[in-house]
Amino acid sequence: MFMWIIKRDLLLAMRRQSDVLTTLFFFIIVVSLFPLSVGPEMNMLRTMAPGVVWVAALLASMLSLGRMFANDYVDGTLEQMLLSPQSLSLLVLGKAFAHWLVTGVPLVLMAPVLGIQYDLPADALFVLTAALLLGTPVLSLIGAIGAALTLGLRGGGVLVSLLVLPLYIPVLIFGAGAVEANMAGMDFDAHLSLIGAFLLASIVLAPWAAAASLRVSLE
Amino acid sequence: MLQGVNLACVRGDRELFKDINFSLETGSLLQVRGPNGSGKTSLLRMLCGLSNPAAGEIFWNGTAIRSLDGDYFADVTYIGHLSGTKDDLTVIENLRISSALAGFEISANQAGEALKHMGLKGREALPVKVLSQGQRRRVALARLLVCSTTLWILDEPLVALDVMAVKLIQGLLEQHLQRGGVIVMTTHQEIEVAAASIMQLYLA
Numbered sequence: 001m002f003m004w005i006i007k008r009d010l011l012l013a014m015r016r017q018s019d020v021l022t023t024l025f026f027f028i029i030v031v032s033l034f035p036l037s038v039g040p041e042m043n044m045l046r047t048m049a050p051g052v053v054w055v056a057a058l059l060a061s062m063l064s065l066g067r068m069f070a071n072d073y074v075d076g077t078l079e080q081m082l083l084s085p086q087s088l089s090l091l092v093l094g095k096a097f098a099h100w101l102v103t104g105v106p107l108v109l110m111a112p113v114l115g116i117q118y119d120l121p122a123d124a125l126f127v128l129t130a131a132l133l134l135g136t137p138v139l140s141l142i143g144a145i146g147a148a149l150t151l152g153l154r155g156g157g158v159l160v161s162l163l164v165l166p167l168y169i170p171v172l173i174f175g176a177g178a179v180e181a182n183m184a185g186m187d188f189d190a191h192l193s194l195i196g197a198f199l200l201a202s203i204v205l206a207p208w209a210a211a212a213s214l215r216v217s218l219e
Numbered sequence: 220m221l222q223g224v225n226l227a228c229v230r231g232d233r234e235l236f237k238d239i240n241f242s243l244e245t246g247s248l249l250q251v252r253g254p255n256g257s258g259k260t261s262l263l264r265m266l267c268g269l270s271n272p273a274a275g276e277i278f279w280n281g282t283a284i285r286s287l288d289g290d291y292f293a294d295v296t297y298i299g300h301l302s303g304t305k306d307d308l309t310v311i312e313n314l315r316i317s318s319a320l321a322g323f324e325i326s327a328n329q330a331g332e333a334l335k336h337m338g339l340k341g342r343e344a345l346p347v348k349v350l351s352q353g354q355r356r357r358v359a360l361a362r363l364l365v366c367s368t369t370l371w372i373l374d375e376p377l378v379a380l381d382v383m384a385v386k387l388i389q390g391l392l393e394q395h396l397q398r399g400g401v402i403v404m405t406t407h408q409e410i411e412v413a414a415a416s417i418m419q420l421y422l423a
Contacts, residue, residue, distance in 0.1 A: 076301025085293035
């Protein structure tokens with residue numbers, strides 16, 4: 001069942017590639033705008049890079065949150081999922097994982113290329129990618145709660161950003177912090193371990209919370 | 220098997236119905252009737268466990284459904300107003316995926332057989348978005364052919380279907396009742412189904 005839901009969401013994403021590409025291009029454009037607007041001051045760009053990349057990743061991941069449940073809600077497939085004998089939390093976990101594969105992984109793959117624009121050294125690029133790899137699934141999982149809570153509401157898109165962005169802050173701080181620590185010549189293990197801890201906590205808690213919100217939203 | 224005791228439904232500050240009582244044994248059909256807005260769909264959603272009644276309790280084999288959860292869902296197939304099909308997926312993908320999510324995986328052959336029976340032969344590989352309203356309904360109803368649940372809850376299953384398809388569905392309902400299944404459905408049409416017991420519930 002877990003595999004079926006992932007397969008289904010990936011199949012749907014393949015049939016609607018424009019949705020996936022919008023998120024990725026949004027990320028690329030936002031990250032590229034900064035060097036163009038700030039100017040080619042290498043030292044400043046290097047300092048800004050981790051923060052800019054992470055903020056752009058948060059916004060890009062949020063951009064696609066609305067679609068996580070909304071389409072299924074409209075055509076009644078979400079209703080059917082709620083009536084599945086299998087655990088709804090597992091199903092939400094599957095959907096969040098599929099969301100990450102579709103929106104998170106392309107960002108992670110693209111980040112090192114974009115980092116070059118900011119003149120990041122090779123090991124900083126590596127840390128940036130590792131932090132994004134650990135952090136982006138957290139964004140999808142926390143986002144699932146927000147998407148489930150605002151399901152069927154008018155103006156849900158704005159509301160979801162108000163609900164979810166504050167919860168993204170810890171990931172942002174430690175994600176950008178890891179790269180900054182590395183560039184300052186310090187150890188970045190602690191930052192990555194903390195993001196890993198966020199990931200584990202959100203794998204356990206977020207599907208459960210999102211499932212409860214879905215039941216309320218569909219009542 | 221399925222029993223409703225003193226069910227009530229409140230929407231906003233309006234009471235749609237109260238003190239609804241019924242008891243269904245194996246092989247019986249409950250037809251819920253009433254004018255638009257009388258709470259038919261609300262009642263069916265309660266019976267599925269999608270929403271909780273404002274008062275009263277629903278029992279399945281003597282146990283309250285709110286304490287059964289997943290075990291109850293394994294016995295129920297619900298087909299509502301919304302078709303529950305994805306426009307971008309093909310007919311056969313829709314059937315296989317919705318069955319898998321409902322807890323029983325079916326092979327491509329089984330799905331093909333069911334679709335053939337529903338008169339969708341040759342359209343298996345088309346995306347649902349190109350189908351007509353009636354054909355979409357047939358895709359949704361094809362789930363009844365491949366499921367092995369006891370309780371069927373159907374919200375206006377005959378809407379948008381042509382005469383042949385209505386006959387087909389009535390035949391399906393009859394077979395299900397003969398196997399000892401239970402059906403709760405709403406429809407504005409007269410249904411011609413031979414069953415051990417057909418009950419009608421009027422919501423006013």
